[in-house]
Amino acid sequence: MTETASNPDQRPTDLARACELIAFRMGTREFCVDIMSVREIRGWTKATALPKSPSFVRGVVNLRGTVLPIVDLSARLGFPAAEPTARHVIIVAQIGAQTIGLLVDAVSDILTVTDDLVHPTPDVASDMAKTFVRGVLAVDQRMISLIALDQVLPVCEQDAA
């Protein structure tokens, strides 16, 4: 938990620095990403598995003619892999030139925040926290982690091999 709980009703005074975030749930945890990188949100459809891929890559689906890779965000962040049902959703996000789908349990909220509401990531030892979490927000006593998407896709596996 963070030390100072900010009041979510406190509307940002400086609109230029305000940004909107999409919050979503995975299990009991809550996360959010910048709304500007989200292209659309759609229901889960069965993915075509990709051979020799990391376990968190669920495969690819057809998004109106585009081949969209699906990343199980829960597995990517080091939590148990999701068991997708029709109730799961895919957040279609733009990362650089690439478009990917993030498999999450449900989308919960849209938050309007200013920079000062985002607290630095608490100094914990988790690699996940260091790699993916850019900061944490406290909203209604809940902790919502702000995810940086640029690390979500695996780096070129060939280099590792």
Add this chain to the structure above:
Amino acid sequence: MDAMAAIKQTFFQECEEQLGELEIGLLVLQDGDTDPETVNAVFRAVHSIKGGAGAFNLDELVHFAHVFENVLDHLRAGRLAASGDVLKTMLRAADMLADLVRAARDGTAADTGRRDTLAAELRALDPEAAGKDLDSGHQDSHGDDLDGPVFEAVPISFDDMEIESTPDEHQFIIHFTPKPDLYAKANETALLMRELCSLGEAVITCDFSRLPVLEELDPEGSYLSWSIELRTVQDENAVRAVFEFVEWDCELDVAQVGAAQGLDDMALEALIEKMQATVEAELAAPEVPPNDVQASMDEPLAAQAGSAGQALGNPPGGKPDAGKSSQATIRVDLDRVDRLINLVGELVINQAMLTQRMLEAGLARASGVATGLDELEQLTREIQDSVMAIRAQPVKSVFQRMPRLVREVAVMTGKSVRLTTAGENTEVDKTVIERLADPLTHMIRNAIDHGLETPELRAAAGKPEEGLVHLSALHRSGRIVIEVADDGAGIDRPRVKAIAAEKGLIAAEAPLSDEEIDNLIFLPGFSTASTVSDISGRGVGMDVVRRSIQALGGRISIRSKPRQGSTFTMSLPLTLAVLDGMVVTVAGETLVVPLTAIIETLQPKADAVHGFGGNSRVIAIRDQFIPLIDVGHELDYRSGFADPCKSVALLVESEGHVRSALLVDAILGQRQVVIKSLETNYQHVPGIAAATILGDGRVALILDVDAVVAGSRVAATGFEQLCAAG
């Protein structure tokens, strides 16, 4: 200025075409063709570049083109024989011209030293330059020391050059009164004035006296006239040429002041005739008196004005190549074509989905719906073929770059090389063409550098000193096959084997067939050149070529005969957008196997499959034992192995004519699929070439047969990481 930039862009595009024509023409001449039309075509090409360059003030380009054009003019008039040496110089001049065009386009600096040397060589060819110093203020190179202050490495404007050339100036008084028609045809008097100013020093006065009061003014009328006092080194024809395209829409009076003697009528007539001949691209060039130096000098200027007129959207009587182009073409932005191709791809997928839904809905075959669907399928195929044809281009555009490469490499290696080409008009998708240039360049370099022997060695072997490199393209069973053949020494197999063993690429005593040894040169890190030369031999040789061809879904193979030469054969798909594939299932997943790789399909019998130590299995097919590859296992879809008797084997041929049998669960059918890259949103997946979308709307993966076969071989020897690198 956007419009201007667009015109300029078009100019550079046209330049590329003209340069291509120029090179082809010169090569034809080199082959002994003496058709005057060829000479004319060559002349026209240089002339058009010069004219356009003049309109954009690309002085450096104009200057070089002008020198080149002068020599070509002598060739055209028969004053210069098209000997081998002359044409060699001209070919190098054409290369230089191409460099200058590109330098002008990209705003980079061209090699001025080389330009000046070539300009000097060209002038040296000029049969008349010797006595008359006609060309320009630069002295011609006869007897001149090249180190002298003759050729300064500074851009020399065309105007300066002309002023230097004939010191005696003429003075003209020009009265110019446009008629309303002139403006109606979208001419602009200011541009004419600017053009005049470019000839020399001009004092322009405008006469407003006929300007009516505002109420009476007709907005489309013409009320102004101009008097211009022009001091120029040009003669009257050059001045009149400025007004060439408005001549009928104005009152023009050009009077020469002072005691300068004009051209006599004969010369004038000849000149006018000659200009028309050029403009209309007439075959027979009229006779020009050999001494008519003025004529050949002034003509370009007239044409320059003509090009300026063209650029301003004022079509002159005949575009220089109007008579020649027989096919009407339009220029289309490539993005639009690509969008169309993508949309048609979607249409194909959608049509397949629709068909499948109809079948699922149980609509009987007999119903009108089914007939309609069949027709739709046929139409979609036709649309797709037509759309793909838009992007198809002859390989000529790549082949055209090769003669220059051959010349340069020949000079660097000191070898004498002759390049012959065949099948330049073979068409292939633009995306393939673009990615063909690099591997082809490398292969040709290799053929000359490593393939051909030195002239001395060739003479000793009883071969003609001039080595032959043959480049050809043809369509074969839905693919394009490109061959690079040389008549050199062929692959030195003992040496190749020794080097491969020395570099640890093979075991020293490995028993290898000739074919296997030949294929060693495709291994990474293999380079046979004993000295690392400028041209090839950096150790990034043929393996890079092979990889870039594989990336295109192609294959490369080599045939070589000692002392007779080597032939490299590339086989590439015609397009990177669609593929005919066999749809199969493996461990519950649907995969597409490219049809081009499959030789036959068969149902393995239990007694034909033999274990071969470890997990390796082979299958006996007509007395041959062929490795059996379980695709499901290979792609990690299942950990165990499928029962061959309950599966289907696809006999495939991968690169280097290696045959393997791929084991899949079942065949669903054959289908044309639209290729979707996995790299766009993800990354390369080992063993998978690309993805596609099937009729049910789901993504299916397209198998990379070569990678799967290669992967299984590596896996069998225990290097699993290498297999993952694919």
